Amino acid sequence: MSGPTDPALRLRQVTVRFGERMALQDVNLEVPKGQFLALTGPNGSGKTTLLRAALGFLAPQSGSVELFGSEVLSLSVAERARRVAWVPQEENPRENVPLLDYVLYGRYAHLEWLQGETARDREAALRALRAVGLEERAEDGILSVSGGEKQRAILARALVQEAPLVLLDEPTSHLDIAHQLDLLTRVRELSRERNVTVVAALHDLNLAARFSDRIVVLSRGRRVADGAPTEVLSEELLARVWGVVADLRRDPRTGAPYLLPHHLVPPAPSGPGTFLGKGPVHVVGGGGSGAPYLRALSEAGYRVTAGALHLLDSDLETAENLGALTAVEVPFAPISDEVRERLRNLLQAAKAIVVAPFPVGPSNLPNLEEVRGWLGRVPILLVRRPSGVEWDFAGGRARALEEELLRGGARQVAGAAEMLAALAAEPSVPLPQ
Amino acid sequence: MGASVAAPADSPRASGRRPWVLVLLLAFLGVGVFFSPILGTVSVAPDTVLRILLHQVSGGALFSHPCAGASVPASGCAGLIEIVWDARLSEIMLAVVVGAGLGISGGTLQGVFRNPLADPFLLGISSGGTLGAAVVVVFRIGVADQNLLLPLFAFIGAIGTGFVILVAARSRFGSVETLLLTGVALSSFLSAVLSLLLLYSPTGSLQVDFWLLGNLGSLDWTQDGIVFGVVLVAGTLLATYGRELNLLQLGPDVAQSLGVDSRKVRVRLLLLASVTTAAAVAFTGIIGFVGLVSPHVVRRIAGSDYRIVLPGAALVGAGFLLAARDLSLVAFPGTLLPIGIFTSFAGAPFFAYLLFRRRGTSTMGSP
Numbered sequence: 185m186s187g188p189t190d191p192a193l194r195l196r197q198v199t200v201r202f203g204e205r206m207a208l209q210d211v212n213l214e215v216p217k218g219q220f221l222a223l224t225g226p227n228g229s230g231k232t233t234l235l236r237a238a239l240g241f242l243a244p245q246s247g248s249v250e251l252f253g254s255e256v257l258s259l260s261v262a263e264r265a266r267r268v269a270w271v272p273q274e275e276n277p278r279e280n281v282p283l284l285d286y287v288l289y290g291r292y293a294h295l296e297w298l299q300g301e302t303a304r305d306r307e308a309a310l311r312a313l314r315a316v317g318l319e320e321r322a323e324d325g326i327l328s329v330s331g332g333e334k335q336r337a338i339l340a341r342a343l344v345q346e347a348p349l350v351l352l353d354e355p356t357s358h359l360d361i362a363h364q365l366d367l368l369t370r371v372r373e374l375s376r377e378r379n380v381t382v383v384a385a386l387h388d389l390n391l392a393a394r395f396s397d398r399i400v401v402l403s404r405g406r407r408v409a410d411g412a413p414t415e416v417l418s419e420e421l422l423a424r425v426w427g428v429v430a431d432l433r434r435d436p437r438t439g440a441p442y443l444l445p446h447h448l449v450p451p452a453p454s455g456p457g458t459f460l461g462k463g464p465v466h467v468v469g470g471g472g473s474g475a476p477y478l479r480a481l482s483e484a485g486y487r488v489t490a491g492a493l494h495l496l497d498s499d500l501e502t503a504e505n506l507g508a509l510t511a512v513e514v515p516f517a518p519i520s521d522e523v524r525e526r527l528r529n530l531l532q533a534a535k536a537i538v539v540a541p542f543p544v545g546p547s548n549l550p551n552l553e554e555v556r557g558w559l560g561r562v563p564i565l566l567v568r569r570p571s572g573v574e575w576d577f578a579g580g581r582a583r584a585l586e587e588e589l590l591r592g593g594a595r596q597v598a599g600a601a602e603m604l605a606a607l608a609a610e611p612s613v614p615l616p617q
Numbered sequence: 618m619g620a621s622v623a624a625p626a627d628s629p630r631a632s633g634r635r636p637w638v639l640v641l642l643l644a645f646l647g648v649g650v651f652f653s654p655i656l657g658t659v660s661v662a663p664d665t666v667l668r669i670l671l672h673q674v675s676g677g678a679l680f681s682h683p684c685a686g687a688s689v690p691a692s693g694c695a696g697l698i699e700i701v702w703d704a705r706l707s708e709i710m711l712a713v714v715v716g717a718g719l720g721i722s723g724g725t726l727q728g729v730f731r732n733p734l735a736d737p738f739l740l741g742i743s744s745g746g747t748l749g750a751a752v753v754v755v756f757r758i759g760v761a762d763q764n765l766l767l768p769l770f771a772f773i774g775a776i777g778t779g780f781v782i783l784v785a786a787r788s789r790f791g792s793v794e795t796l797l798l799t800g801v802a803l804s805s806f807l808s809a810v811l812s813l814l815l816l817y818s819p820t821g822s823l824q825v826d827f828w829l830l831g832n833l834g835s836l837d838w839t840q841d842g843i844v845f846g847v848v849l850v851a852g853t854l855l856a857t858y859g860r861e862l863n864l865l866q867l868g869p870d871v872a873q874s875l876g877v878d879s880r881k882v883r884v885r886l887l888l889l890a891s892v893t894t895a896a897a898v899a900f901t902g903i904i905g906f907v908g909l910v911s912p913h914v915v916r917r918i919a920g921s922d923y924r925i926v927l928p929g930a931a932l933v934g935a936g937f938l939l940a941a942r943d944l945s946l947v948a949f950p951g952t953l954l955p956i957g958i959f960t961s962f963a964g965a966p967f968f969a970y971l972l973f974r975r976r977g978t979s980t981m982g983s984p
Contacts, residue, residue, distance in 0.1 A: 261878040264874075265876030266876070270874035272870070272871060275867060275871060276868070280921070289875055292860065293875060298857055
């Protein structure tokens with residue numbers, strides 16, 4: 185039914201419009217046989233539309249969708265069903281059909297007209313029920329089992345359909361965490377045992393990273409990222425596509441990346457004087473120098489971020505007590521590239537940057553270097569240092585950087601009150617409500 | 618997985634499949650058909666009736682003198698045979714066939730619209746069919762070919778109504794409520810047009826009650842044959858769609874993902890159900906609620922598999938209408954009241970029951 189080189193699913197320049205709304209825009213995608221692909225993206229990004237196009241439920245305005253080398257809409261409905269199975273987000277059966285019969289529905293496309301299910305079909309259905317751990321419940325009605333069991337029964341139905349491609353549309357969104365893991369583990373095992381290609385739309389990025397070979401990210405109908413979970417998932421991606429600030433960690437057991445979402449990225453400025461929300465304001469400090477400014481900002485209603493700071497720094501404790509996002513380095517070590525990257529993300533989200541009068545040495549000099557990169561883009565406030573106290577332990581490089589900041593438009597403020605007044609005067613950093 | 622939610626103790630039992638119920642229903646119906654000719658508008662002794670039946674069925678081999686010992690009217694034994702065989706049995710067969718047609722149509726419509734309240738009468742398909750037939754009678758179109766034109770116009774009326782409903786169901790307001798309200802509105806409207814047509818008919822007085830209340834009388838074997846032929850063919854075709862209807866209950870998208878061409882199948886089923894309904898009402902007028910009640914009775918006793926519900930609804934519908942005829946003759950001896958009165962007596966409370974039960978649970982979704 186297909187050449188050995190044909191991918192399980194291929195979309196070429198697929199565009200789908202619903203009235204004015206672009207659901208998919210020039211999407212190209214090739215899913216090789218045997219792959220477990222997680223399709224993700226915010227609500228309304230086109231995940232479900234892509235799956236529906238692959239199932240032949242809708243005809244794209246332009247472009248082509250192929251299942252194993254054949255244009256999907258040129259296949260008969262039954263032939264489509266023999267090539268691709270579907271596990272919907274939710275199904276609302278109205279009759280209390282025994283699970284075995286429910287699973288047998290999956291044999292429809294393999295039966296002749298008026299042909300009843302044979303013993304072979306029933307065996308296949310029982311095997312599928314066993315594969316999803318429901319063999320004991322074959323005679324129970326579909327309305328009397330739990331949500332997780334229902335999804336597994338639907339998965340079993342997709343299995344007896346014997347389609348080499350299975351599409352899952354948010355199959356776990358109505359399940360608790362244990363059942364989510366259970367269902368996806370089964371899907372992955374079955375896909376490996378039977379060499380079935382899986383495309384699963386998943387909201388949960390951590391589940392996607394953990395179970396898939398490849399993640400494709402859709403945003404506003406376009407494919408914006410594509411690759412192995414470790415390549416694709418980043419704090420930058422989350423900020424850009426979902427508008428969420430998050431920490432990227434690595435699961436020590438599985439090695440899969442996982443994301444710890446924190447808060448929403450404030451909307452980008454669209455013009456002077458636009459209301460932008462309360463910050464965040466990033467404070468660069470250290471050795472307790474940043475604490476008064478962090479507190480003042482927080483009390484005034486701004487969200488704050490801080491860093492990069494070394495572990496055990498008292499500023500870090502203050503920042504964490506205020507619920508601030510931070511970039512943290514191990515004690516006494518120079519700031520690593522990884523932490524620097526994190527600092528950049530925090531600075532990117534910041535509406536203003538405050539440089540506290542912190543002692544600068546070679547290890548934390550990168551803080552000032554990074555701040556320099558934001559000159560002219562966000563307001564930068566330098567807190568005036570007390571005279572006669574030595575603070576540049578980086579051989580004059582820190583002093584030179586501060587002077588460069590001041591020349592480049594950073595403002596000097598005398599203390600916390602002046603800092604707040606300066607922020608309030610900024611058109612892009614409105615007063616907290 | 619041990620923590621999975623246990624099914625509540627009072628959860629509904631899985632609806633199994635009990636095909637043998639069909640055999641039982643068929644046997645009941647056979648017995649009913651055999652003994653129903655005993656009842657009629659004129660009194661004939663039961664034993665005479667049975668003798669006449671066996672005499673006719675055996676082609677005259679049994680009971681060569683079926684009327685022996687009976688009080689024979691002026692027309693002699695032939696007159697009695699005519700009463701029992703031609704009048705009563707044709708009327709009974711019509712009840713059986715019309716009931717079967719309405720039953721299987723109702724079962725189909727409930728499946729197509731995924732709505733337990735769907736029924737050819739409530740959706741206005743019966744009214745549309747009856748109106749089509751009445752047009753032929755009132756305007757005396759092709760008087761010679763009425764046996765052909767009557768069902769044809771009934772089909773046009775019924776199918777036209779069916780498509781209006783299909784469009785309503787497909788629109789984005791196609792909820793269960795919209796569907797039923799559209800049907801009720803259509804039904805009332807078409808009945809009103811029908812009444813007007815009959816009251817001011819150019820041919821003078823035609824019995825309004827005959828058409829609006831359903832009637833089994835005054836038909837002959839030819840008309841029986843037409844209804845029988847159409848209902849048999851369309852009904853048999855419908856009964857082959859049990860599996861597709863089972864899958865459609867999961868929603869048109871899921872059904873399509875499993876290999877059912879949902880759109881095509883639904884249109885085809887609506888068409889066939891309309892044809893069946895049209896044949897059923899072309900000669901008898903509007904008979905309500907048979908299509909609503911019968912499938913539910915079958916589901917109760919034989920399970921919800923449409924491969925059984927459809928033939929079962931035909932058998933129950935046939936039995937229902939036959940019972941209505943017999944009961945009407947028992948309750949009001951000597952006259953055959955319009956049969957629709959009796960079906961509505963039984964059907965309307967049942968409809969109300971379904972409505973209220975539906976509010977309690979929530980097993981219904983949009984079509």
